[in-house]
Amino acid sequence: MTLEYGYMNASEPKEQDHSPESxxxxxxxxxxxxxxxxxxxxxxxxxxxxxxxxLCWYQRIxxxxxxFILGAGLFPFDARLVRYALxxxxxxxxxxxxxxxxxxxxxxxxIRPCAQGIPCKDQQIEWxxxxxxxxxxxxxxxxxxxxxxxxxxxxxSK
Amino acid sequence: MKKSVFIVSAVLLLLVFLLGTFLYKSEKLDQSAKAxxxxxxxxxxxxxxKLGPAEAKVHLVExxxxxxxxxxxxxxxxxxxxxxxxxxxxxxxxxxxFHAGSDNVVKxxxxxxxxxxxWETLEVVLASQPRWAPNHRAEVELLWPQLGNLGLDLExxxxxxxxxxxxxxxxxDVADAKALNVTKTPEFFVNGRPLPSFGxxxxxxxxxxxxxxxx
Numbered sequence: 131m132t133l134e135y136g137y138m139n140a141s142e143p144k145e146q147d148h149s150p151e152s153x154x155x156x157x158x159x160x161x162x163x164x165x166x167x168x169x170x171x172x173x174x175x176x177x178x179x180x181x182x183x184x185l186c187w188y189q190r191i192x193x194x195x196x197x198f199i200l201g202a203g204l205f206p207f208d209a210r211l212v213r214y215a216l217x218x219x220x221x222x223x224x225x226x227x228x229x230x231x232x233x234x235x236x237x238x239x240x241i242r243p244c245a246q247g248i249p250c251k252d253q254q255i256e257w258x259x260x261x262x263x264x265x266x267x268x269x270x271x272x273x274x275x276x277x278x279x280x281x282x283x284x285x286x287s288k
Numbered sequence: 289m290k291k292s293v294f295i296v297s298a299v300l301l302l303l304v305f306l307l308g309t310f311l312y313k314s315e316k317l318d319q320s321a322k323a324x325x326x327x328x329x330x331x332x333x334x335x336x337x338k339l340g341p342a343e344a345k346v347h348l349v350e351x352x353x354x355x356x357x358x359x360x361x362x363x364x365x366x367x368x369x370x371x372x373x374x375x376x377x378x379x380x381x382x383x384x385x386f387h388a389g390s391d392n393v394v395k396x397x398x399x400x401x402x403x404x405x406x407w408e409t410l411e412v413v414l415a416s417q418p419r420w421a422p423n424h425r426a427e428v429e430l431l432w433p434q435l436g437n438l439g440l441d442l443e444x445x446x447x448x449x450x451x452x453x454x455x456x457x458x459x460x461d462v463a464d465a466k467a468l469n470v471t472k473t474p475e476f477f478v479n480g481r482p483l484p485s486f487g488x489x490x491x492x493x494x495x496x497x498x499x500x501x502x503x
Contacts, residue, residue, distance in 0.1 A: 154290060162297055169305045177309045181471065204294060 153284045154207050160215070160277040161200035167270040168197050174263065185229040189267050192222030196274065209285050212278045219278060223271035229264035317484055324480030330464040331477055332380065335457045337406050340370060340378030345502035346479060346495065348379045351465050353473040354394060355387035355426040360414045362474050365488050369495055376499050383461040384473050389426035392449070394458055396431065399448035400440055408438055 171190055174180045182190065196215055203211025231237045331349045350366065352359040370377055385391040393413060400409035412434060413420075420430035435442065448454070468477070476483055478494040479502075 158290075158294065158297075161294075162301075165298070165301050169301055173305060173308060173312075177312055179471065201294075205291065207290075 150207065153209055153281050154204065156277045156281040156284070157200060157204055157207070157209075157211060160274045160281075161197065161204060163270050163273050163277075164193060164196035164200055167267070168194050170266070180263075185225060185232070186263065186267075188225045189222055189229065189264075189271075192218045192225065193267070193270070196222075209281065212282050212285075216275070216278050219271055219275045223268070223275055226264060226268040226271050230262075230268050233262060233264055313484075320482055320484075327468060327477060327480040327482075330467045331382075331480060333382070333460060333464070335460070336380040336382055337401065338378060338380050339407075341375055342378060344376050344378040346373065346377040346498045348377055348495065349382060349477040350379065351382045351384040351461075351468075351470045351473055351475040353384050353386050353390050354397065354410075354413050355385070355390035355417065355421045355424065356473045357417065359474045360417050362488070363411075363414050365491075369492060373495065373499055376503055377495065382464065383458055384465045384470055384475070385458065385462070386473060387421070387424055387426055389428065390421075391458055392428045393420075393426050393431060395449035395454050396428070396435075396445055398454045398457060399445040399451070400435075400438075402448055403440055403444065405438055405440055409435065409440065412438060 171182070171186075171193065175182050196218055199215050199218070200211060203209075203215070228237065332347070348366075348369075350362075352362075366379070370379060383391075383394045385394050397406065397409050397413060400406060413431065416431070416434040420427055420434060422430075432442065435445075465475075468475075468482075472486075476491050476494070478491075478498045481494060481498075483490045483494060
């Protein structure tokens with residue numbers, strides 16, 4: 131433990147975080163959600179052979195790197211990982227929200243970006259009546275975003 | 289402590305992924321054996337081009353797209369497979385024109401069939417594929433010059449290719465492909481069973497299995 135504090139102080143000499151433990155845990159949880167989402171997405175496309183639509187690809191572009199950015203920020207713990215991870219999370223979240231709205235039919239047909247190829251509106255999976263792939267994505271991005279915002283809050287309240 | 293939490297979680301996630309993959313695949317294999325019977329209705333159609341003796345007990349069905357590069361690579365392999373199991377295997381070709389414009393190429397091949405030159409035309413179409421399908425888009429204008437040496441009546445093909453019975457053949461094949469969950473080409477079925485995973489070895493094993501069972 132003391133060794134890891136040493137690491138942290140070496141990289142962030144001016145930070146005096148009162149709750150490095152909680153901050154680390156928050157970042158770790160965010161990493162865990164990103165990893166589970168990434169593996170889940172790979173399972174759907176590589177194992178179940180569900181081809182990702184265009185919007186799914188854009189969400190993947192913003193989800194997959196989070197695994198490595200958050201993972202790299204954990205050892206030694208660097209609270210600035212929020213700076214790098216939050217932009218990806220926010221944009222990914224917006225795309226996921228757009229996708230959910232497309233599925234719900236709230237976004238009108240004519241601005242749907244995937245008329246050709248694999249339709250984004252077709253839902254291959256629906257668990258418990260409401261859990262679709264885009265809604266899972268939106269939940270994952272929301273949780274990661276909340277965890278990262280909480281982390282900044284912890285940092286600010288030192 | 290933190291490091292072990294991290295490593296244990298990473299390993300756990302990967303294990304869940306691998307276990308899920310294993311369970312899903314074995315479940316699917318079970319289903320495909322059961323579905324083999326039902327598949328037959330969608331697999332065997334009168335109109336499909338066929339190779340091999342009609343009494344052969346092993347029936348290989350290939351869904352293919354003339355503009356698909358992998359279908360082109362598989363063509364000689366499938367031919368070898370047919371040769372190696374002569375008299376025991378018959379084959380039906382079904383169309384799954386997934387590439388843009390490749391339904392027109394199917395129409396040309398079908399129109400050539402009316403002139404009794406189906407296989408010759410198919411071989412030239414596949415051999416010259418890189419020349420008429422740049423960027424994965426089938427361009428009929430680029431295909432015509434490739435068909436010059438076959439002794440085909442090209443004017444007649446241009447008239448025949450829009451015949452309603454050819455439209456019907458394609459529509460039926462596309463509908464069957466959908467019913468059988470064919471989303472990629474080439475897709476093979478041996479006596480109703482799909483490939484467990486994609487690859488030539490898997491196809492060869494499936495055929496060898498079926499031959500061993502039937503003879």
